[in-house]
Amino acid sequence: MTSIAHFDVIVLGGGQAGLTAAITAAENGATVCILEIAPRALRGGNTRHTRNLRPMHESGAFPMEGAYGFDEYLDDLLRVTGGDTDHALAALTIRESEHSIAWLQDHGVAFQPPLSGTLHLGRTNAFFLGGGKALVNSLYRFAANLGVHTIYEATDIALNISGDRFIDLTYQQVNNTHRISGHSLVAAAGGFEANLDWLEEAWGPAARNFLVRGTPYNKGNILRQLLDAEFKQVGDPGQCHAVAIDARAPAYDGGIVSRVDSVPLGIVVNNEGKRFFDEGEDFWPKRYAIWGRLIAAQADQIGYAITDAKADGLFIPTVLPPLKSTTIDDLARQIDIPADSLLKTIDEFNAATVSGSFDHQALDGCRTEGLPINKSHWARQIDTPPYSAYPLRPGITFTYLGVAVDDRARVQVERGNPSENIFAAGEMMAGNILGHGYLAGIGMTIGSVFGRIAGREAARHAS
Ligand SMILES: Cc1cc2nc3c(=O)[nH]c(=O)nc-3n(C[C@H](O)[C@H](O)[C@H](O)COP(=O)(O)OP(=O)(O)OC[C@H]3O[C@@H](n4cnc5c(N)ncnc54)[C@H](O)[C@@H]3O)c2cc1C
CATH class of the missing domain: 3.50.50.60 (FAD/NAD(P)-binding domain)
Incomplete structure (x- = not known):
C-alpha cells in the first residue's frame, strides 16, 4: 500500500x-x-x-x-x-x-x-x-x-x-x-x-x-x-438515450457534431433501400431521441438519411459532409445499397406526396398518402440534384x-x-x-x- x-x-x-x-x-x-x-x-x-x-x-x-x-x-x-x-x-x-x-x-x-x-x-x-x-x-x-x-x-x-x-x-x-x-x-x-x-x-x-x-x-x-x-x-x-449519428463518427467521444439533423427534411432507408418510420412525425427536438433505437432495430444497425438540394441549409450540418451525387443511382452505389430498390422507394414516395405549403418551422401537414409508412410533415418530392446521403448508426448517449x-x-x-x-x-x-x-x-x-x-x-x- x-x-x-x-x-x-x-x-x-x-x-x-x-x-x-x-x-x-x-x-x-x-x-x-x-x-x-x-x-x-x-x-x-x-x-x-x-x-x-x-x-x-x-x-x-x-x-x-x-x-x-x-x-x-x-x-x-x-x-x-x-x-x-x-x-x-x-x-x-x-x-x-x-x-x-x-x-x-x-x-x-x-x-x-x-x-x-x-x-x-x-x-x-x-x-x-x-x-x-x-x-x-x-x-x-x-x-x-x-x-x-x-x-x-x-x-x-x-x-x-x-x-x-x-x-x-x-x-x-x-x-x-x-x-x-x-x-x-x-x-x-x-x-x-x-x-x-x-x-x-x-x-x-x-x-x-x-x-x-x-x-x-x-x-x-x-x-x-x-x-x-x-x-x-x-x-x-x-433503456437509454440514443440518437442517430453519422456512421463515420469515432467509436467514442464524437460529441454533438456527429448528430444528423437532416432526417425530417428527407427520408431514411435501411440497407435494403426501404423506409421504416415516419420521418416527419413531429418537431425534430421531440423526435430526435427515438432514432438511435430505430436504427438499432435495422439489419446491421445502419440507415441512410437521404435529402435533395431543397433541404440544403435548412438543418445544422454535421462535421463530416454528406455523400453527394447528381443521380440516385450513383448515390446508391456510393452507400452500397441496391440502386433499383432505392429508386423504387423514392419514386413511390414522390408519387405519394400531396401538395401543401412547406414550412420546416411548423407542423406543415405536407405529407404522403397511401404508403405503408407515411410521412406526416415536411414531405416534399426528392427530385432536385445534387442528392445527399448521411450513413447513420445508433449513437448512445447515456444509460x-x-x-x-x-x-x-x-x-x-x-x-x-x-x-x-x-x-x-x-x-x-x-x-x-x-x-x-x-x-x-x-x-x-x-x-x-x-x-x-x-x-x-x-x-x-x-x-
Ligand atoms: C454528446 C452528448 C451531449 C449531451 N448534451 C446534453 C445537454 O445538452 N443537456 C443535458 O442535459 N444532457 C446532455 N447530455 C447528457 C449529459 O452529459 C449527462 O446527463 C450529464 O453530463 C451527466 O453528468 P454526470 O456527472 O452524471 O456524468 P459524467 O459527466 O459522465 O461524469 C461521470 C464521471 O465519472 C467518471 N468515471 C466513470 N467511471 C469511473 C470510475 N470507475 N472511477 C472513477 N471515475 C469514473 C468519468 O470519467 C466522468 O468524469 C449529453 C451527453 C452527450 C454524450
Whole structure:
C-alpha cells in the first residue's frame, strides 16, 4: 500500500454531478476528495459535451425567455416517460431546478442567449457559454479554490462496503495501490454506456455496432459494485438515450457534431433501400431521441438519411459532409445499397406526396398518402440534384439503469432504511426520474439537483 488517506466526503467521478456534490460538501465544511478515472485533459465525462440544462422558471430572466412553470414541466416529463418516473423525485427535481442557473452562475458558469436553428429551446433550456467544457473547467476551478482535492487517473476503484455502509476504498494510480477512507461516499461515476459488453447483455450483438457519443470512461464499474452490494436497482438495462449519428463518427467521444439533423427534411432507408418510420412525425427536438433505437432495430444497425438540394441549409450540418451525387443511382452505389430498390422507394414516395405549403418551422401537414409508412410533415418530392446521403448508426448517449435513491440522494436497499453514508447523483441515478424517453436538458438538471442534495447530505452525515 503506497498511501493511506482520510476525507470527510469522497466523490467518485468528476462530471457535473460529482463536481456539484464536491463543491456543496466543501461549502458545508467537509474535507472532500474527487476520484476521477480519466486523465486531467479528458476530465468532465459526458458533461463536457453538453450545451444546456432545463430549469423551471417563472420570470424569463436571462438566459431564459418567457416562463416554464412546474405544471408544464411535469406534463412534459410525464409525456416523454409515459408516467414511468418516481413522481415524488420528479417533482423534487423540477422544483429544485429553479435554483440551478443561479447556483451555476454563483460558481463561475456563464450562460449565453438561446440559440436559433433546429432546436427551439429558448423558453425551456439554458445554454452554457462555451458549452459543457467551459462549465466543467469553471467548476473544477471553483472546487480547487475551496480546497477540494482531485485525483486523476484513479483506476480500479474497489469499494469496501459493510452491510449498507461505506467503509473505505482502494484505487490504483501508476501501478501503486492507495487506500482512502471517508465518512460519506457520493457515487457520481456515470452510467455504463461506454461498456459494450454490458450493453450487449441488454441489446444482444447489435450493441457491437453502437457508437458512444460521449466519454469512453463511463463503463459502469462503480454502478456494478453498488448493484453487487445489493443496493436497489432502478430502471431497465435496455433503456437509454440514443440518437442517430453519422456512421463515420469515432467509436467514442464524437460529441454533438456527429448528430444528423437532416432526417425530417428527407427520408431514411435501411440497407435494403426501404423506409421504416415516419420521418416527419413531429418537431425534430421531440423526435430526435427515438432514432438511435430505430436504427438499432435495422439489419446491421445502419440507415441512410437521404435529402435533395431543397433541404440544403435548412438543418445544422454535421462535421463530416454528406455523400453527394447528381443521380440516385450513383448515390446508391456510393452507400452500397441496391440502386433499383432505392429508386423504387423514392419514386413511390414522390408519387405519394400531396401538395401543401412547406414550412420546416411548423407542423406543415405536407405529407404522403397511401404508403405503408407515411410521412406526416415536411414531405416534399426528392427530385432536385445534387442528392445527399448521411450513413447513420445508433449513437448512445447515456444509460438509465441505476441505483434507487430517496429524496436525500441516499441509495436505497431492497428492504429497510436507505444507506446512511452512500449517496448517488447524476447518470447513476437518472433512471429514478427517466424510466424511459427523454426531455432535452433534463440529464444536466438531474445531475445539478441531485449533486447539490448529495453534497449537502454527505457533508451533514460526515459532521
Ligand atoms: C454528446 C452528448 C451531449 C449531451 N448534451 C446534453 C445537454 O445538452 N443537456 C443535458 O442535459 N444532457 C446532455 N447530455 C447528457 C449529459 O452529459 C449527462 O446527463 C450529464 O453530463 C451527466 O453528468 P454526470 O456527472 O452524471 O456524468 P459524467 O459527466 O459522465 O461524469 C461521470 C464521471 O465519472 C467518471 N468515471 C466513470 N467511471 C469511473 C470510475 N470507475 N472511477 C472513477 N471515475 C469514473 C468519468 O470519467 C466522468 O468524469 C449529453 C451527453 C452527450 C454524450
